[in-house]
Amino acid sequence: MTRDNRLAWINGLLLPLFNVLTAFMVTAVVFILIDVDPIVATKILIYGALGYEEGIGYTLYYATNFIFTGLAVAVAFHAGLFNIGGEGQAYVGGLGTALVALYINPAISAWLVIPLGILGGLTFGALWAIIPGYLQAYRGSHIVITTIMFNFLASALMVYLLVHVLREVGQMSPQSKDFPDAAWIPFVHDIFASMGYKIADSPLNLSILIALIFSVLVWFFLWHTRWGFAIRATGKSPDAAIYSGINPKMIIIVTMCISGALAGLVGINELMGVQHRLLLDFNYGYGFGGIAVALMGRNHPVGIIIAALLFGILYQGGMDLAFEMQNVSRHIVVVMQGFVILFCGGLEYLYKPLLTRFLAPIEASE
Amino acid sequence: MNDLLLNLILTLDASFRVCTPLIFASMAGLFAERSGVVDIGLEGKLLMSAFIAASAASVFGSPWLGLMFAIFASCILAMIHGIASITFKGNQIVTGVAINILASGLTMILTLAWFKSGGVTPSLKPDERFLSITLPGVDIIDHIPILGVIYRELISGHNILVYLAFATVPLVWWIVFRTRFGLQLRAVGENPKAVDTAGLSVEGLRYKALLIGGILCGIGGAYIATAHNAQFTKEMTAGQGFIALAALIFGKWHPYRVLAACFLFGFLDALAVRLQGVVIPGIGEIPVQLIEVTPYLLTVILLAGFIGRAVPPKASAQPYIKEL
Numbered sequence: 001m002t003r004d005n006r007l008a009w010i011n012g013l014l015l016p017l018f019n020v021l022t023a024f025m026v027t028a029v030v031f032i033l034i035d036v037d038p039i040v041a042t043k044i045l046i047y048g049a050l051g052y053e054e055g056i057g058y059t060l061y062y063a064t065n066f067i068f069t070g071l072a073v074a075v076a077f078h079a080g081l082f083n084i085g086g087e088g089q090a091y092v093g094g095l096g097t098a099l100v101a102l103y104i105n106p107a108i109s110a111w112l113v114i115p116l117g118i119l120g121g122l123t124f125g126a127l128w129a130i131i132p133g134y135l136q137a138y139r140g141s142h143i144v145i146t147t148i149m150f151n152f153l154a155s156a157l158m159v160y161l162l163v164h165v166l167r168e169v170g171q172m173s174p175q176s177k178d179f180p181d182a183a184w185i186p187f188v189h190d191i192f193a194s195m196g197y198k199i200a201d202s203p204l205n206l207s208i209l210i211a212l213i214f215s216v217l218v219w220f221f222l223w224h225t226r227w228g229f230a231i232r233a234t235g236k237s238p239d240a241a242i243y244s245g246i247n248p249k250m251i252i253i254v255t256m257c258i259s260g261a262l263a264g265l266v267g268i269n270e271l272m273g274v275q276h277r278l279l280l281d282f283n284y285g286y287g288f289g290g291i292a293v294a295l296m297g298r299n300h301p302v303g304i305i306i307a308a309l310l311f312g313i314l315y316q317g318g319m320d321l322a323f324e325m326q327n328v329s330r331h332i333v334v335v336m337q338g339f340v341i342l343f344c345g346g347l348e349y350l351y352k353p354l355l356t357r358f359l360a361p362i363e364a365s366e
Numbered sequence: 367m368n369d370l371l372l373n374l375i376l377t378l379d380a381s382f383r384v385c386t387p388l389i390f391a392s393m394a395g396l397f398a399e400r401s402g403v404v405d406i407g408l409e410g411k412l413l414m415s416a417f418i419a420a421s422a423a424s425v426f427g428s429p430w431l432g433l434m435f436a437i438f439a440s441c442i443l444a445m446i447h448g449i450a451s452i453t454f455k456g457n458q459i460v461t462g463v464a465i466n467i468l469a470s471g472l473t474m475i476l477t478l479a480w481f482k483s484g485g486v487t488p489s490l491k492p493d494e495r496f497l498s499i500t501l502p503g504v505d506i507i508d509h510i511p512i513l514g515v516i517y518r519e520l521i522s523g524h525n526i527l528v529y530l531a532f533a534t535v536p537l538v539w540w541i542v543f544r545t546r547f548g549l550q551l552r553a554v555g556e557n558p559k560a561v562d563t564a565g566l567s568v569e570g571l572r573y574k575a576l577l578i579g580g581i582l583c584g585i586g587g588a589y590i591a592t593a594h595n596a597q598f599t600k601e602m603t604a605g606q607g608f609i610a611l612a613a614l615i616f617g618k619w620h621p622y623r624v625l626a627a628c629f630l631f632g633f634l635d636a637l638a639v640r641l642q643g644v645v646i647p648g649i650g651e652i653p654v655q656l657i658e659v660t661p662y663l664l665t666v667i668l669l670a671g672f673i674g675r676a677v678p679p680k681a682s683a684q685p686y687i688k689e690l
Contacts (some may be wrong), residue, residue: 017493020408026658029474033479034477034478067401082457082460083387084459135670139669139670139671139672141666141670142678143668144459145611145612145665146610147671148608149608149612149663149665150662150666151667152605153659153666156655156656156659157655159655160656218683243404265602288463291463292467295460328475329475329478330473331470331471331474332475333471334474335471335472337471338464338465338466338468338469338470338471341463342446342464342465342468343449345456345457345460345461345463345464346450346451346456346457347449347450347456347461347627349455349456350454355568
């Protein structure tokens with residue numbers, strides 16, 4: 001094995017693995033501190049997420065959201081941008097999807113309505129991200145601060161629209177009227193039923209296929225197109241990118257546009273897939289969860305799908321865990337997210353000195 | 367006594383109370399960012415210390431003990447931020463996000479584990495909180511028109527932490543601009559290499575800045591849960607850490623300007639409460655959401671350079687890697 005190979009192996013696999021394991025171990029310590037046996041808790045969690053049909057359905061349904069926001073954060077990371085605004089972009093993207101679903105002629109076929117709804121989510125999510133992108137590229141404002149501010153702006157905008165504009169007449173709670181049938185993305189259990197197989201009802205719907213398709217598209221875009229190369233080059237070395245003729249301002253805007261569009265797809269799964277109406281806080285936590293997913297998945301679509309699955313398991317298993325054990329609430333997942341971001345993100349170099357020292361003698365013997 | 371004046375005074379009075387945690391948090395951010403560490407984790411530190419303050423005050427029966435524990439908890443989070451972003455050269459912003467998420471999750475887990483409740487701590491009795499203080503001389507000045515009302519309503523009758531917040535600002539100014547440590551702090555945020563060359567420890571200075579920030583956030587959090595309110599409730603800081611960050615930028619990293627920004631944002635918040643459902647002749651009802659987002663909007667516009675220019679310390683967000 002050459003030195004470069006081994007370094008890649010350490011950086012790409014061993015370090016992230018150590019980091020994730022550390023995050024889990026620290027979470028286990030939290031379990032012990034609140035008087036819960038971490039092994040028993042893990043068993044309940046895994047059974048809750050994967051032990052029965054309904055649980056698996058929920059796990060995959062949560063994972064779908066995490067794939068969208070994880071991809072969103074990852075694309076931005078590749079250009080060296082930190083998009084904290086996934087939360088807001090998912091929210092406003094959902095507005096785009098809902099507007100299509102609510103105002104389109106309900107007689108139009110679902111084959112047209114659903115793609116238009118996806119387009120609505122992509123467009124609105126992208127628009128909400130392009131403004132911070134533009135401000136970073138041409139006005140020098142820091143993308144992190146602007147996207148945080150835009151999360152709050154999105155939240156206020158949605159509350160205003162749902163309370164004053166889109167609320168169903170005669171309805172007390174702030175939510176829109178139901179989407180027409182043509183705007184419902186089919187549930188997986190309905191599809192199975194139509195083929196003669198009976199599986200348990202769950203919110204899992206065909207959005208998961210859309211998520212997988214977009215994972216492939218992101219992979220192709222980043223590693224097999226000119227724009228993808230330009231984005232990665234800018235992220236690796238902005239100066240070198242400029243010398244090779246890449247316009248960094250354009251890269252920022254294009255990257256944010258794609259990142260926001262991907263986050264904007266959360267509404268497809270949540271609104272067209274499950275809720276079938278626009279409501280408050282359907283995006284809650286997925287934008288920030290996407291940061292953990294992208295960091296854990298090393299910003300690669302395959303890694304992101306795996307990390308999203310893991311977070312889907314944690315979300316669904318966490319619900320069951322909270323139900324079974326009175327000392328735990330589902331917020332243990334939030335704690336775990338925090339540790340994953342801390343150890344895979346902030347402390348990503350924690351073990352580097354240790355591993356380098358450990359491997360030095362082997363290297364010297366060659 | 368006309369109504370408008372009284373209304374104005376009451377709104378200003380509420381502004382004082384609302385802007386107090388913003389002042390503590392933004393002064394905390396000021397130290398961190400002046401030293402070259404971007405502190406996204408203000409929100410998390412506020413939330414965690416609000417929870418710890420309310421818990422300790424309830425368990426030990428003293429707001430002062432609550433305050434001590436809150437400062438301790440907030441400093442621990444600040445040190446986690448330091449270890450990751452200073453010692454291990456990790457991304458400061460990612461670490462800040464982790465701290466916010468951890469605080470959000472841990473407060474929920476711990477309310478359940480310690481108090482068997484989903485996100486609230488027991489309500490505090492009056493002697494477990496910081497209560498309003500009536501300043502001396504209210505009775506005497508009260509007879510003077512207007513001035514009496516202003517003194518009674520506006521200046522007197524806050525709790526000790528409000529006064530502390532306003533006293534902190536000149537102190538921060540003095541530390542940052544008139545002491546040796548302040549000079550080093552500003553230098554390390556602008557040009558860490560020069561500080562290193564001068565034989566000072568870049569890491570040490572940044573740790574000190576974060577620790578001071580931890581103390582200030584601890585006081586701010588304790589204020590939210592044990593002075594402004596009488597218990598901890600789920601996600602009770604509700605973005606105040608981010609508003610403080612906005613105030614820090616809006617005030618261009620200068621203590622007095624940041625204070626003005628905090629007060630402006632506090633005033634807007636108090637105004638939003640007052641204007642709820644009020645119809646203004648000729649304009650109609652102003653959506654509360656619009657007033658609520660004004661701090662964020664103003665910050666975005668300022669950052670974009672449309673009104674003035676906000677330039678952060680040059681070395682902020684960059685870990686310092688010593689050349690060997």
